[in-house]
Amino acid sequence: MKLPIFIADAFTATAFRGNPAAVCLVENTLPEDAHQRIAGEMNLSETAFIRKLQPSDNFTQKNTNNTLTFVTMSGELKARRAEDGIVLDFPLYPTSPQDLHEVEDLIKAAIGDDTLVQDIQYSPDTRKLLVRLSDSYNRSFLETLKVNTEPLPRIEQTGKVKGLILTLKGEPGGRTPQYDFYSRYFAPWVGLPEDPVTGSAHTVLSSYWSQQLRKKEMRAFQCSRRGGELDISLRPDGRVDLKGGAAIVLEGTLTV
Incomplete structure (x- = not known):
C-alpha cells in the first residue's frame, strides 16, 4: 500500500x-x-x-x-x-496560584537557584505548571536559559505536573515584530524534553496573559531553538483561536 x-x-x-x-x-x-x-x-x-x-x-x-x-x-x-x-x-484553561514550597525543588532543578521568578500558576485541567520569570529579564535571557529537564520526572512523581511552562512578559517598544509574551515548554514526563511550539501550552498561557495584560487579542513567540509565533484571539464562548x-x-x- x-x-x-x-x-x-x-x-x-x-x-x-x-x-x-x-x-x-x-x-x-x-x-x-x-x-x-x-x-x-x-x-x-x-x-x-x-x-x-x-x-x-x-x-x-x-x-x-x-x-x-x-x-x-x-x-x-x-x-x-x-x-x-x-x-x-482550542479550549481555554484557567490557572490558579501555586504554592512555591510544593514545587520549589522542581523549579530549582530546572532553572537553578539564581533565576528570579515573579509568579507561579497551575492548570489542573492540563496538569501544566506555569512559571513566570521576572520582568527584569528579556527575550534573549529566556532563549539562552539552560533548562535541566532530566531530573524532573524523579522529583515530581505524584502525577500532578505533566508539563513545565516558562514564560516572560513581552518587551514594549523593543523588537519588531512585537510580542505580548514569550514562552518555552518542557514535558520530560511524557518523553519530550522541549517542544518547539506547543498549542496546548498556549491554552494555559492565553488565559493567564489575557488576565495579566487585560487583552483578548495577543501575539506570542515560543523561544525554542526552532521558534514559532502565534496570533491569539480569546472568544466569548470560552475558547481560544490560535493562528499560525x-x-x-x-x-x-x-x-x-
Missing part, C-alpha cells in the same frame, strides 16, 4: 522552523498498530492521519467551511484556513 505523506512546519512561514508534524492521507482504515508504526517511522511528536469519511470525498476538494476536525488524545481539534494562516480552535503559518517541507509516498 502506498500513502501520500507530508511534513509541515506549523506556526511559521519558514522551512525548518516552528513545530514539525507529519500528515498522512489514508484511503482506507488502517490497523491501529500501523498508525503507531508510521508515527514511529516519522520520528516526530505529532503525526496526523486524514481519512475520507465518504468514498466520494476528494482530498483535493475544498471543504465547504474550510474546516478539518482531528480526533486527538486530548479530544477533537478543529482547524480552519484563514487568509494568512491556519486557525486552531505553515510551511510544507516534504512531500512524498510512504510504502506500507
Whole structure:
C-alpha cells in the first residue's frame, strides 16, 4: 500500500522552523498498530492521519467551511484556513496560584537557584505548571536559559505536573515584530524534553496573559531553538483561536 505523506512546519512561514508534524492521507482504515508504526517511522511528536469519511470525498476538494476536525488524545481539534494562516480552535484553561514550597525543588532543578521568578500558576485541567520569570529579564535571557529537564520526572512523581511552562512578559517598544509574551515548554514526563511550539501550552498561557495584560487579542513567540509565533484571539464562548503559518517541507509516498 502506498500513502501520500507530508511534513509541515506549523506556526511559521519558514522551512525548518516552528513545530514539525507529519500528515498522512489514508484511503482506507488502517490497523491501529500501523498508525503507531508510521508515527514511529516519522520520528516526530505529532503525526496526523486524514481519512475520507465518504468514498466520494476528494482530498483535493475544498471543504465547504474550510474546516478539518482531528480526533486527538486530548479530544477533537478543529482547524480552519484563514487568509494568512491556519486557525486552531482550542479550549481555554484557567490557572490558579501555586504554592512555591510544593514545587520549589522542581523549579530549582530546572532553572537553578539564581533565576528570579515573579509568579507561579497551575492548570489542573492540563496538569501544566506555569512559571513566570521576572520582568527584569528579556527575550534573549529566556532563549539562552539552560533548562535541566532530566531530573524532573524523579522529583515530581505524584502525577500532578505533566508539563513545565516558562514564560516572560513581552518587551514594549523593543523588537519588531512585537510580542505580548514569550514562552518555552518542557514535558520530560511524557518523553519530550522541549517542544518547539506547543498549542496546548498556549491554552494555559492565553488565559493567564489575557488576565495579566487585560487583552483578548495577543501575539506570542515560543523561544525554542526552532521558534514559532502565534496570533491569539480569546472568544466569548470560552475558547481560544490560535493562528499560525505553515510551511510544507516534504512531500512524498510512504510504502506500507
